[in-house]
Amino acid sequence: MTETQVLNETGTTLAFSTDYKRIAVEEAWAPQQLLDVYRTELAAGNISDPGFNSLWGYYLGNTERASALSARIVEAGPNRLAAMDAAGVDVQILSLTCPGVQILKTDIARTLAVEANNILKESVDAYPDRFYGLTAIAPQDPEHAAQEIRRGHDNLGFKGVIINSHTQGEYLDDKKFWPIFEAAESLNTPIYLHPNTPSPQMIQPYVESGLDGAVFGFAAETGLHLLRIITSGVFDRFPNLKIVVGHLGEALPYWMWRIDFMHATSVKSRRYEAIKPLKMRPSDYLKRNIWFTTSGMPWAPAVEFVRDVVGTERVMFAWDYPYQWDPQEVAALDALPWSIEEKKEFFQGAAEQVFRL
Known part of the structure; x- marks a missing residue:
């Protein structure tokens, strides 16, 4: 293994391998225009979603952490x-930060998604060896979203689609959103299902205890969303659909055995109208259609x-910049007791395969 040493911005000397690239796949970005819209909507009280108001009410505030985040997230240079x-x-x-345009009125969301993609394309073109992009969409209009997925893939050269989980309390298992899945599958382009704060229907116990964000609310909300997609039969209808999820699967890998057992029990009992027989166990879809990243x-x-x-081939590196990133993180992951081949697959190979880099 060849190794190099770098003095990072904290003054610490880091040593890491140079035998492979490190491709970080969940890295947040936003155009300044979107943050300006967020700020305007917050000031006017136009958005009633408690999660959005909690999240961006903080990050557009005047604390040191908030100011640093809002400065870093708009910069791709x-x-x-x-x-x-x-x-x-x-x-x-790079992908449009949570909740993207999904919190906005449909006409504004469509326009801003297109504008954000065009701006991101400029940054990717300016540094083609350092940045790739994911297509932002407005799921509020599924047909327009499908068109934008195709434009992002065919015209902008983007490598996947970013969806920031629920859209104003609606989830992608609803068949009205399935044109999005159809477009992604037909293009063999993955969907990155990024967390959002819990939906208005579920957020109250989280926000009142200060647990609505990354500490727990994100995982609870996005794990629920992904499980809804699985149990609704999305992957039976779209067997080649690829979904990437961060934070090591929002705890679903830990629950796989119990999910399989209880899902089978629910199917047999016919207790829930929404739970129908699937072609495979829920865990099988996690092993066939889902890829997992280490973001956060x-x-x-x-x-x-x-x-x-x-x-091992389904787990890949992500850095979660600029929300939760640590300059020491890469060196720590580089030090794991894996072979060079395993590290190359984790840092580089899986991302290249899934996102077709």
Whole structure:
């Protein structure tokens, strides 16, 4: 193994392998125009979603962390590249930050999604060796979203689709959204299902206890969303659909045995109208149609567990910039007791295969 040393921005010397690229696949970005719209909507009280008001009411505030985040997230140039270089990250796949345009009125959302994609294309073109992009869509209009997926793939050269989980309390298992799945599957382009704060229907116990965000609410909401997609039969209808999910699967790999057991029990009992027989067990779809990233979860025991239960080829690196990123993280993951081949698959190969880089 060849190794290099870098003095990162904190003054710490990091050592990491140079035998493979490190491709970080869940890296947030937003055009300034979108943050301006968020700020206007918050000031006017136009959005009633408690999760959005909690999340962006904070990140558009005046604290040191909020100011740093809002400055970093709109930048896809020298400062972002410097942070990457300081930690040994070679490439970022950029995607529109949560909740994207999904919180906005449909006409505004459509326009902003197109504009955001055009702006992101400029950044990707400026640094083609360092950045790739995912297509932002407005699921509020599924047919327009499908068209934008095709434009992102065919005209902009983007490598997948970003969906920031629920859209104003609606979930993708609703068949009205299935044109989105149809477009993604037909193009063999993956959907990254990124967390959102819990929907208005479920958020109250989370927000009143301060647990609505990344500490727990994100995982509870997105794990629910992904499980709804599985149990609704989406992957029986779209067997070649690829979905990527962060935070090591929002805890679903840990629950696989119990999910299979209780799903089979529910099917047999006919207790729920929504639970129908599937062609496979729920866990089988997690092992066939889902890929898992380490965004926000660079914890060796959890990484090893998920690799063990879903397969090493389905787990890949993400850095969660600029929300939860640590310059030491890459060196720590580089130090895991894996072979060079396993590390190359984790940092580079899986991303190249899934996103067709």
